[in-house]
Amino acid sequence: MQHDKETGLPPPDADSTHHSQRVAAHIREQITAAGGSISFAEFMQHALYAPGLGYYVAGAAKFGADGDFITAPEVSVMFGRVLARQCAEVLAATDSGSILEFGAGSGKLAVDVLGALQELDALPAHYDIIEVSADLAQRQQALLRERVPQLASRVRWLSELPRRHVGVVIANEVLDALPVERFLRTETGVRQLRVTVDDGEFRMQESDAPTHLLAAVERIEADLGERLAPGFVSEVSPAMSGWLNDVAAALPHGAIFLLDYGVSRREYYAAERDNGWLRCHFRHRAHGDPLTHVGIQDLTSWVDFTAVADAAVASGLEIVGYAPQAQFLLGGGLELELKEFTSLPTKTQIELSGQVKILTLPDEMGENFKCMALRRGTVPVPSAFRHADRAHTL
Numbered sequence: 029m030q031h032d033k034e035t036g037l038p039p040p041d042a043d044s045t046h047h048s049q050r051v052a053a054h055i056r057e058q059i060t061a062a063g064g065s066i067s068f069a070e071f072m073q074h075a076l077y078a079p080g081l082g083y084y085v086a087g088a089a090k091f092g093a094d095g096d097f098i099t100a101p102e103v104s105v106m107f108g109r110v111l112a113r114q115c116a117e118v119l120a121a122t123d124s125g126s127i128l129e130f131g132a133g134s135g136k137l138a139v140d141v142l143g144a145l146q147e148l149d150a151l152p153a154h155y156d157i158i159e160v161s162a163d164l165a166q167r168q169q170a171l172l173r174e175r176v177p178q179l180a181s182r183v184r185w186l187s188e189l190p191r192r193h194v195g196v197v198i199a200n201e202v203l204d205a206l207p208v209e210r211f212l213r214t215e216t217g218v219r220q221l222r223v224t225v226d227d228g229e230f231r232m233q234e235s236d237a238p239t240h241l242l243a244a245v246e247r248i249e250a251d252l253g254e255r256l257a258p259g260f261v262s263e264v265s266p267a268m269s270g271w272l273n274d275v276a277a278a279l280p281h282g283a284i285f286l287l288d289y290g291v292s293r294r295e296y297y298a299a300e301r302d303n304g305w306l307r308c309h310f311r312h313r314a315h316g317d318p319l320t321h322v323g324i325q326d327l328t329s330w331v332d333f334t335a336v337a338d339a340a341v342a343s344g345l346e347i348v349g350y351a352p353q354a355q356f357l358l359g360g361g362l363e364l365e366l367k368e369f370t371s372l373p374t375k376t377q378i379e380l381s382g383q384v385k386i387l388t389l390p391d392e393m394g395e396n397f398k399c400m401a402l403r404r405g406t407v408p409v410p411s412a413f414r415h416a417d418r419a420h421t422l
């Protein structure tokens with residue numbers, strides 16, 4: 029395959045190119061309407077979620093071998109099965125609790141969690157899904173009907189957060205898909221990175237940081253105890269705290285499992301990370317140019333889990349655990365899941381051990397991918413964290 033000389037990315041096919049041109053035209057219109065530039069967060073919002081056009085909203089494959097990236101539930105059923113064990117512990121402490129999953133992707137995690145909970149005789153009253161993409165919601169419905177037809181009637185798609193949800197909330201790789209602001213620290217202040225159009229092409233542009241961004245960077249610097257170095261570029265996620273606050277307000281009793289690529293604030297804003305954590309994914313290649321392949325590539329930013337912890341505490345939630353995925357899975361029942369391993373056919377054993385390696389090895393998803401659990405009310409600390417809680421590092 030011929031790769032683009034500048035970006036090293038494989039060329040999109042004709043349909044994708046055409047689609048990208050339509051998304052780019054839509055964003056150019058937004059930039060013109062806004063007077064010449066939009067914030068990077070607005071650009072990311074349009075590129076991912078513009079109605080009928082954005083990357084998550086239109087019909088591209090996205091997940092798995094034919095798509096652009098792979099997530100833990102797509103790697104292995106083991107991820108969902110261990111998470112199901114943790115959900116069962118919380119559900120057992122609630123009165124007819126339900127599960128609410130945000131951003132269910134292909135629906136694979138819902139299939140695996142429900143299947144495992146049925147085996148554990150711990151099915152939730154309902155399994156609700158909130159999905160911003162109508163296209164993905166349809167794919168989720170089809171997958172659940174195909175894989176767990178006997179359980180599909182328990183699953184409901186909600187267009188908004190219910191007023192009251194008792195039980196478990198799951199968000200796997202949702203926080204990293206919320207639009208982020210990008211900023212630049214200079215000698216004298218903080219600049220906002222915006223997107224403009226120059227000669228028909230998208231370009232980054234600097235401008236004075238608006239109050240909310242300036243306040244966010246000042247809070248980070250106060251927390252770190254020092255100023256970021258001049259020239260330091262990074263991100264903040266203004267949408268995250270509002271999202272978590274809304275979820276917390278709807279949860280009188282239960283736990284939230286947030287699973288994502290992320291690090292503590294000290295690591296996030298470490299001197300050597302002076303170009304931030306924004307990553308773009310196109311056909312399984314990760315790169316750093318959000319202004320190319322517009323609307324046909326994923327844009328994602330790793331999570332500052334200290335910011336999530338602060339937002340959780342401000343929303344009245346208690347942090348009950350924070351651990352890398354490897355520890356979460358090993359502490360949470362992976363061994364129990366693998367106990368019949370040697371009785372499986374050799375081919376299945378080889379496949380499963382390959383999948384478990386991807387989920388747990390430090391240079392795969394084992395260390396960079398974290399699970400944070402939050403609770404309200406009398407639910408037990410999930411067993412996955414009893415021996416491996418790193419919340420003190422946040």
Ligand SMILES: C[S@@+](CC[C@H](N)C(=O)[O-])C[C@H]1O[C@@H](n2cnc3c(N)ncnc32)[C@H](O)[C@@H]1O
Nearest residue numbers: 084099130131132133158159160161200201205
């Ligand atoms: C990176 S994908 C992860 C999909 C799936 N959870 C997985 O792990 O395979 C992000 C998902 O979050 C959804 N999403 C993004 N923002 C959302 C929001 N505010 N509420 C609900 N879903 C959202 C996207 O449409 C997409 O399904």
